[in-house]
Amino acid sequence: MEKTRREIVIPGEIVGSGSEFLPGEGTRKEGKDIIALRFGLLEKNDKIVRVIPLSGTYIPRTGNTVIGQVIDITFNGWVVDILSPYLGFLPINECAGYVNKNDLSEYYDIHDLLASKVHTIRTRSVELTMKDRTCKKLVGGFLMRVNPTRVPRIIGREGSMVNIIKKETNCNIIVGQNGLIWIKGPSIEEEILARDAIKIIAEKPFVEGLTDYIKEFLEKNKK
Amino acid sequence: MSDKKEKRPDGREFDETRKIEAKVGVIKRADGSAYFAFGNSKAIAAVYGPRQLYPQHLQNPKKAILRCFYDMFSFSVAERKKPGPSRRSIEISDEIKRALYPVVLLENFPNTVIDVYVEIIEADASTRCAAINAASMALASAGVLMSELVTAVSVGKVGNAIVVDLSQEEEQYKIKKDGKEIKATTDIALAFLPRSKKISLLHLDGSIKLSELREAIELGKKICTKIEAIQRQVLKKLE
Numbered sequence: 155m156e157k158t159r160r161e162i163v164i165p166g167e168i169v170g171s172g173s174e175f176l177p178g179e180g181t182r183k184e185g186k187d188i189i190a191l192r193f194g195l196l197e198k199n200d201k202i203v204r205v206i207p208l209s210g211t212y213i214p215r216t217g218n219t220v221i222g223q224v225i226d227i228t229f230n231g232w233v234v235d236i237l238s239p240y241l242g243f244l245p246i247n248e249c250a251g252y253v254n255k256n257d258l259s260e261y262y263d264i265h266d267l268l269a270s271k272v273h274t275i276r277t278r279s280v281e282l283t284m285k286d287r288t289c290k291k292l293v294g295g296f297l298m299r300v301n302p303t304r305v306p307r308i309i310g311r312e313g314s315m316v317n318i319i320k321k322e323t324n325c326n327i328i329v330g331q332n333g334l335i336w337i338k339g340p341s342i343e344e345e346i347l348a349r350d351a352i353k354i355i356a357e358k359p360f361v362e363g364l365t366d367y368i369k370e371f372l373e374k375n376k377k
Numbered sequence: 378m379s380d381k382k383e384k385r386p387d388g389r390e391f392d393e394t395r396k397i398e399a400k401v402g403v404i405k406r407a408d409g410s411a412y413f414a415f416g417n418s419k420a421i422a423a424v425y426g427p428r429q430l431y432p433q434h435l436q437n438p439k440k441a442i443l444r445c446f447y448d449m450f451s452f453s454v455a456e457r458k459k460p461g462p463s464r465r466s467i468e469i470s471d472e473i474k475r476a477l478y479p480v481v482l483l484e485n486f487p488n489t490v491i492d493v494y495v496e497i498i499e500a501d502a503s504t505r506c507a508a509i510n511a512a513s514m515a516l517a518s519a520g521v522l523m524s525e526l527v528t529a530v531s532v533g534k535v536g537n538a539i540v541v542d543l544s545q546e547e548e549q550y551k552i553k554k555d556g557k558e559i560k561a562t563t564d565i566a567l568a569f570l571p572r573s574k575k576i577s578l579l580h581l582d583g584s585i586k587l588s589e590l591r592e593a594i595e596l597g598k599k600i601c602t603k604i605e606a607i608q609r610q611v612l613k614k615l616e
Contacts, residue, residue, distance in 0.1 A: 164612045165480070165517050166525025166572045182524070189572075191482060191524065193517045193612060209409060210520025211427060213486075239427040239489040277438065278488055303520075 160197060163190040163205055170203045180205030212238045212302040212332040214280045218272045219288055221297070221330035223265060227258050234268060237302075237332045240280050248273060248283040267292040269328045269336065292328070295338025298349055300356040302333035307364070308355050315355065315365055322372040323348040347375055385535075386546050392596055394530065394542040397604065399510070399611040401518045409519020413511035415542055417501035422511035423494045424519040430490035440483040442490050445474040447508055449497040469505050476509050476529065476568040476578035482522040491521060502545045502564075503531035509568050509578070514608055527577060528605045529568040532597040534585050536561055539593050541600050565593055569601035 163169055169181060170188040177183045180192045181203050190196070194205040214220070214236065222242050226233035231249075234242035244262075246253050253261045262268065269290055273283035283289070300308065309316050309329055320327055325339035325348045335352060339345040351368055358364065385391065395416030404410035407423035414420070430436050447470040451460045462470075473495065481491065493516065495508040509529035516523060533540060535547045543564055552561040563583030569576055576594070585593070 162613045164526065164609055165523040167609075180522070189524070191522045192520055194520070207520050209518060211408060239429060239486055241429065 160195040160206075162194070162208075163196045164193050165191055169196055169205075170198070174201075175203045176201050178202040178204030180207065207303050209301065209303060212236070214238050214240065214242075214272050214275055215331070216272050216275060218331040219269060219328070220272060220282070220332045221267060221269050221292070221328065221334035221336055222282070222332070223267055224262050225264065227262075227264065232258065232262050234270070234282060236280065236282075236330075237299075237334065238280070240275075240278065242270070242272075242282045243279045244268070244270060244282040244284065248281070248285060250284045250289070262291060267297065267336070269330065288328070292336050292338075295326070295336055296345065296349075298335050298337065298352065300333050300335060300352065302331065304356045305329060305331055305333060308335070308352055310365065315368065318365065318369055319348050319351050319372065322369070322376065323351075347372065350375070385540060387544060391538055391540045392600065394600060394604070395544065397607055399514065399607055401514055401611060407515075407519070409515045409517070409521070411511045411514035411518060413507050413514065414499075415501075415503055415507050416544065417499050418504050418507045419498040420504060420507040420511040421496050421498055422508065422515040424491065424512075424515040424521065425494075426491040426519075427486040427489035427521070428492070430488065435490075436488040438487050441486040441488075443474055443478060443481055443483060443493070444490055445470045445477070445493045445495065445512065447473055447495045447497075447505070449500055449504070453497045453500045469508070472505060472566075472578060472580060473509055473512055477512060477516065477527055479575070479577050480513070480523045480525050480527055480570060481516065482524060485522055491516075500545075502543050502548045503566065505529070505566050505580075506531050506542075506568070510604065510608065514612060517612055525570055525572040526605055526608055527568055528571055528601040528608065529566065529578065530597050530600045530604060532565045532567055532593040532600075534563040534583070534589060534593065539589060539596060541596055565590075565597070567594065567597040567601070569598050571602050571605040574598075 167190045168187045169190050177188045181188050190205050194207045220236045222234035222236035224232045225235045231245035236242040270282040271286050274281045323344045328336045337345050337348050398414040400412040403412045404423045409424040412421050447466050449458050451458050493512050497504045506529035513527040533543050535550050550562045551558045563585045566580040568578035
């Protein structure tokens with residue numbers, strides 16, 4: 155991995171000029187200059203300038219795995235709170251398995267936790283789907299919340315970081331892109347260890363060689 | 378203020394602000410927060426959102442709406458201020474909203490709301506300027522899309538001098554004329570967009586000559602550019 159020094163930019167800052175770069179996510183072209191539109195880390199990749207957010211609420215994207223709580227049941231599906239500005243909606247036909255249409259609460263009830271995927275994004279709501287092997291109703295275990303901008307770091311390159319934690323603690327972990335993380339392990343001690351490791355990652359997003367540090371941390375604290 | 382000494386009551390130069398103090402991330406559970414102080418005028422701002430907006434009829438399907446709430450803590454002034462909204466705080470809330478409105482890019486989050494709460498911890502004149510500065514930093518730290526930061530400062534005329542960042546003492550400055558005491562202060566709250574060089578708020582209390590107003594605005598713009606440098610510096614310093 156090529157190490158590039160990332161610099162923090164604030165809204166209105168000029169991050170490039172002329173035709174040298176193209177404006178990417180979180181930037182805009184104004185006259186000759188490219189300006190940053192949000193607070194975050196500047197990334198110049200090939201010819202595209204973009205700003206990686208450091209803070210902010212979760213904005214759903216198609217294909218994201220999210221963890222949400224059922225807050226309402228309608229005649230054709232479930233309303234799911236996914237901690238974003240828009241509510242999630244899970245229709246019956248996006249549900250895996252047979253659902254009794256007369257009583258939807260038999261399948262998923264209010265307050266149930268669901269790991270689901272974002273199917274489509276509408277103007278007012280986000281449609282979810284359960285037709286994926288990672289999607290399921292979450293029973294037992296516990297839930298923790300981190301800043302959604304730290305999620306890519308917790309998952310790591312192709313899941314490297316979360317896989318280390320899973321392996322070392324024997325826990326089942328589902329990381330939602332909306333910042334909710336579900337942990338279930340064989341014992342409470344192992345769950346707490348996994349939680350502490352995730353907390354470290356969420357608090358130190360800029361440390362280099364975090365994977366090795368986490369490996370060390372887990373081995374040291376494991377009984 | 379005596380015209381001979383050419384100094385202000387607290388020993389400042391005419392174009393000198395009080396000690397500026399700024400911090401971000403002061404409220405843990407808010408999406409973004411900031412603290413900004415001009416001397417003893419201290420403002421704390423918290424930003425929540427974009428988030429769902431209810432009742433639904435307030436939603437705008439084209440863009441998000443921006444709401445600002447300004448209030449003073451009851452202990453912020455010498456005489457206890459009754460908590461809750463008042464005529465004055467509603468007006469200032471709207472002023473802050475209008476000052477911030479041109480920079481926040483609301484089109485990206487239709488049907489949602491961005492809430493900005495500003496509380497004054499201690500008041501010593503130009504609280505609305507401190508509030509705007511704090512709110513703009515809090516919006517940036519909340520990751521809200523904006524085209525630039527907003528910077529505000531109060532300028533004015535005390536006696537015959539054009540000064541920047543008026544204190545309470547200067548705002549109450551009176552001169553004797555025909556045996557009567559009359560107020561001799563003009564206070565202008567100015568919010569400036571340093572990159573596009575536009576003014577987003579100009580609130581004038583008192584009377585001033587047009588030429589002096591121009592002079593005051595130019596001075597305010599100069600000071601705002603300096604304050605923006607402080608805001609940038611604070612935001613760039615990570616936890």
